[in-house]
Amino acid sequence: MxxxxxxxxxxxxxxxxxxxxxxxxxxxxxxxxxxxxxxxxxxxxxxxxxxxxxxxxxxxxxxxxxxxxxxxxxxxxxxxxxxxxxxxxxxxxxxxxxxxxxxxxxxxxxxxxxxxxxxxxxxxxxxxxxxxxxxxxxxxxxxxxxxxxxxxxxxxxxxxxxxxxxxxxxxxxxxxxxxxxxxxxxxxxxxxxxxxxxxxxxxxxxxxxxxxxxxxxxxxxxxxxxxxxxxxxxxxxxxxxVPFPLFGALYYYIPKYAGRSLFSEKWARWNIYLLSIGSMLIWVHHLQTWPLPIDLRIWVNLSTLILASGSGLTVLNLGLTILLSQKYNWKDPVGMGGLIALVGFILAGVQALVLPENSINPLFHNTYYVVGHFHLMIWTLIVMGFTTVFLDMLKSTFGGFNFSEQASKWMRIGMIWWTAPFLGVGYTMSVIGYLGMLRRMIAYPSVFQPYNLLESMLAEIGIPGLLVTIFVAIVDALAYASKQGIFSSPSPSTSPSNLPVMAKDGVKNNG
Structure with missing residues (x-):
């Protein structure tokens, strides 16, 4: 204790x-x-x-x-x-x-x-x-x-x-x-x-x-x-x-579970400059409905597409890494989480392709179409990507720990249980946005009520999936720790040097 x-x-x-x-x-x-x-x-x-x-x-x-x-x-x-x-x-x-x-x-x-x-x-x-x-x-x-x-x-x-x-x-x-x-x-x-x-x-x-x-x-x-x-x-x-540091995590984990090196590490490293600089240049596209000069609108369109190309390069690089591998290890929950985060990012990104276009953006700018896009990005890339990193944190914290086969199975179920319903929520939001439902509005036409009911029901179905994934991971890690005596004082006859300990700084090969 x-x-x-x-x-x-x-x-x-x-x-x-x-x-x-x-x-x-x-x-x-x-x-x-x-x-x-x-x-x-x-x-x-x-x-x-x-x-x-x-x-x-x-x-x-x-x-x-x-x-x-x-x-x-x-x-x-x-x-x-x-x-x-x-x-x-x-x-x-x-x-x-x-x-x-x-x-x-x-x-x-x-x-x-x-x-x-x-x-x-x-x-x-x-x-x-x-x-x-x-x-x-x-x-x-x-x-x-x-x-x-x-x-x-x-x-x-x-x-x-x-x-x-x-x-x-x-x-x-x-x-x-x-x-x-x-x-x-x-x-x-x-x-x-x-x-x-x-x-x-x-x-x-x-x-x-x-x-x-x-x-x-x-x-x-x-x-x-x-x-x-x-x-x-x-x-x-x-x-x-959060997404761009998670890109680094995906670049790190996906090759590991694909059993091969990254398709092009040079692309990945050069892409850092495109993403980091580009992310600070396109903020004005949030003002699409303001009376902006035409020159500035052209810049909004161009700069957003340039940044999107960096995201596309990430998808291409990681996708080729998986496709050219002999077999991707999706049975490991860390590998599964990285794969879901990548696929989810693709599905969420597809929704955003029309948003930079000056002639189209005003139709969607203040609607649930946009809400569906960025929330789907949150539910897949951010939540699943962060979960992937969280699972590896547990592995790194307890020396020698790996998830049991039974725990891994339930964690994979939990990840799918979370992701599938929330894909439905995100795309339903985009549908009602396309049909004209405005965001941030508590009073709305009755025609949208069935869609809002569906979104809430799908969300209620999906939330337990994430809780199952995190709960099973923590319980499995703590069960391992208790068996190894990590959280208990060693008996006089036990050599402390033989016990796994919480990982410390300065340890090489942390990967």
Whole structure:
């Protein structure tokens, strides 16, 4: 028991890279639960096509909490966890573990303070709704005075500054511990590269909430256009914070389970530049419905297609790796998870092919078509990709551990159980978007009610699949640990050197 308590303590205040990985993983799972509960609530409201006016407040608050918990909580913490694990797999170490712990706990406390006000304006916080405190509309249901709203935005500003500091620490420690004249493996290369992208773009979010803070505390006026430009410099790259490090994970795992080398590692490494630079150039496409000059619209179309080509190159590279292999090991749950993440990314990406087109985008821009696309990307590439990394974290944490045959079977079932229904949800959303249902609307024509009922039913069916996968994986790992005596004090007759232990930093060949 004392060993187990020490492991918990080492996770809360981490002492090595893997402990940091687990702290940030647990934090991201917490926010995943918050956004999931909020999503279940707002989906419940959407199953009724006629709601009383006071339901609108509950719906929009649940919608905003869903977005904030996802974009401000889950995304940065999951990205940090994946990047830290990528460093571990490249024999790099996090030196400043205490700082990472301090940044983690403080940023989450400040984010929780903001969420406690029950925000009610959408995760994107557009002015003027985000700064109104009049009787007709409140940006927060509970923080209704200028002083409280200013406090909320100050808390968010501090949270985002601390999150930025997390990634600066990861970058600095990666370069400080990189062996001389040794190239990072592909997983580590993607992790460090996109830690840099996050460190460049996340400060724009902190600046946007600081602007609101100055509005409430010092009367500094907010220019809606300039604020939107500032916000979307962060607001588009953020959708790649987790997917692009996960590309590195797929480049790492898929060749391993295909039993051959990556089709072209040169393509994969050059693609880092295309994806990282491209992700910071196309944010203006979120303003498609604004009165943009024609030259800028041409740039939106071109730059988005250039970035999409980087994603296409990833699919081609990984697809050829699988197709040219003798046999892909999908029976291992890590191999299965990587395969599902790749296939899901393809199916979600197909929906987005029409969105960059200037003549087509206004038809879909504010509809459920877009919601279906990016949520399907979340449910497949992000959730299944993150699950894949999570499973390998368990393997890496307990020396010599591998999933049992029975556990592997149930985990594969769980992955399919999750993915199949949510594919149905995503494509149903895109269908009703194509038919004209607007996003973020609690009141909608009755013709869409059967579709909303179907989406909610499919989601309820799919959620247990993910829970089964994670639960079985953890139970299997803990069963192994208990049999090996990892969480118990060794008896006097037992040589500690013969016991498997929690993996530490400095161990070579972490792959």
């Amino acid at each position: 004392s060993q187990l308590l020490n492991q918990i303590k080492d996770t809360v205040i981490p002492k090595n890279t893997l402990n940091v990985v687990w702290l940030y993983t647990i934090g991201s799972i917490f926010w995943l639960g918050v956004l999931g509960i909020a999503a279940m609530n707002l989906r419940t409201y959407l199953t009724y096509n006629s709601n009383s006016p006071n339901v609108g407040e509950l719906y929009y608050s649940a919608l905003t909490i869903h977005g904030w918990a996802g974009m401000f909580g889950f995304v940065p913490l999951a990205a940090a966890a994946v990047i830290a694990f990528a460093m571990y797999k490249s024999n790099l170490s996090i030196v400043h573990t205490k700082l990472m712990a301090i940044f983690f706990w403080l940023s989450n406390i400040f984010l929780a303070i903001g969420l406690a006000g029950s925000p009610d304006m959408g995760w994107y916080m557009y002015p003027p709704l985000a700064i109104e405190s009049g009787s007709n509309f409140h940006a927060f249901l509970f923080y209704t005075t200028p002083a409280l709203m200013g406090m909320a935005y100050l808390s968010l500003t501090l949270a985002f500054i601390l999150q930025t500091a997390m990634f600066i620490i990861l970058i600095a420690d990666a370069y400080a511990t990189k062996p001389k004249n040794e190239r990072l493996n592909i997983f580590g290369a993607y992790g460090v590269a996109f830690a840099i992208v996050i460190a460049i773009t996340l400060p724009a979010l902190a600046a946007s909430t600081l602007w609101y803070t100055l509005y409430f505390f010092a009367g500094v006026p907010v220019n809606p256009l300039l604020w939107a430009l500032l916000f979307w410099f962060y607001g588009h790259p953020v959708v790649y914070y």
